[in-house]
Each structure stands twice: as C-alpha cells, then as structure tokens.
Amino acid sequence: MAIVFTAIRVLLGLFFASTGLIKLTDQVSAEVYQHMKSQFVQFADVFPLKDFGFKPDPFQYFQAVGWIELVAGILLAFGPRILQEISNLVLCIVMIGAIYTLLVLKEPIAMCAPATVCLGLLLLLNIRGHGKKSKSKAE
Structure with missing residues (x-):
C-alpha cells in the first residue's frame, strides 16, 4: 500500500509543479498562461x-501562486518527509483558497472539481501516516 501512496504523492507533486511552471512562463503554453493570467x-x-x-x-x-505551486510540488514529490508534510499543508491552503475563490465568483461547481480532487488527495496523503503505528525495534 505504501507504493500507492508514494505514487500518488509523486504524481500530485509533479502536477502541482507543472501548474506552477505554467503560471511562471508562457514558454510551456502561451494560451493557457494568458488565460490564467486574466483569471487572476x-x-x-x-x-x-x-x-x-x-x-x-x-x-x-499570479506569480506568487505559481512559485508556491512549483516549489511545494517539487518538495511534495521528492523532498524529505518533513518538507513533504509542510508542502502538503501549504498546497492544502492553496486549494482551499482556490475553491473559496471559485465559489465566491459563482463559477459552476464543475470548475471546483479539480481543486476539490487535489485537496482530497492531499488530505488522503496527510492522514495516511496517522493510522496504525508500526512497532518499534525495541519491542
């Protein structure tokens, strides 16, 4: 089961890193960059x-969210455990802010789906370590 959580963590981290990169440069996709820039x-x-x-x-x-997503995504995917947990918290806050913003703007509920799924996966990664504690070597 640990491999599933690792795969989710790495894929989610890479997803956030790529969305952050798209916000930082128009070299990835100029059309998406301009659309997101106007949304902000x-x-x-x-x-x-x-x-x-x-x-x-x-x-x-726009730039701040891009940098946060890029750095936190990389740390979530490849960082040490403590930085993964901090990145997870930061990205949860970003996703809550995204959902709040879309709801206040009265966007269709379908527009909230990506942020909601990402938040759900981040929360799943967060609680996965708080279940059964493994036995210590002293026992």
Whole structure:
C-alpha cells in the first residue's frame, strides 16, 4: 500500500509543479498562461484578505501562486518527509483558497472539481501516516 501512496504523492507533486511552471512562463503554453493570467484579475478582486484591506496586484498574485505551486510540488514529490508534510499543508491552503475563490465568483461547481480532487488527495496523503503505528525495534 505504501507504493500507492508514494505514487500518488509523486504524481500530485509533479502536477502541482507543472501548474506552477505554467503560471511562471508562457514558454510551456502561451494560451493557457494568458488565460490564467486574466483569471487572476478576478481572483484578486475576491481575495479572502481584502476585507482586512489587503488586495494583491493580480500579476504578483499570479506569480506568487505559481512559485508556491512549483516549489511545494517539487518538495511534495521528492523532498524529505518533513518538507513533504509542510508542502502538503501549504498546497492544502492553496486549494482551499482556490475553491473559496471559485465559489465566491459563482463559477459552476464543475470548475471546483479539480481543486476539490487535489485537496482530497492531499488530505488522503496527510492522514495516511496517522493510522496504525508500526512497532518499534525495541519491542
């Protein structure tokens, strides 16, 4: 079963790294890059902290999410255990923010599906280590 969780972790990490890379450069797909860049104008308008007086610049917000996804995705896939767990937490927060943003913008529920599936897989990876504890070598 451990190999299944490892495969999920690596594939999910690579997925996040690739989506982050797409947000950072138009060299991967110029069309997708421009579409996502224009979406972040709307996303910045409904940023959760705007009620506290913080509204990010859409392009900086776009770039920040790209870097977070790229770095956290790589660490989730290939980093040491502690960095995998931290990356998992960071990516969970990003996915919760994505779901919140899409719901506030009243996007169709189908638009929330990718973020919801990713969040579910991240949570699955998070709880997989909190089940049965293996016996220590001293026993």
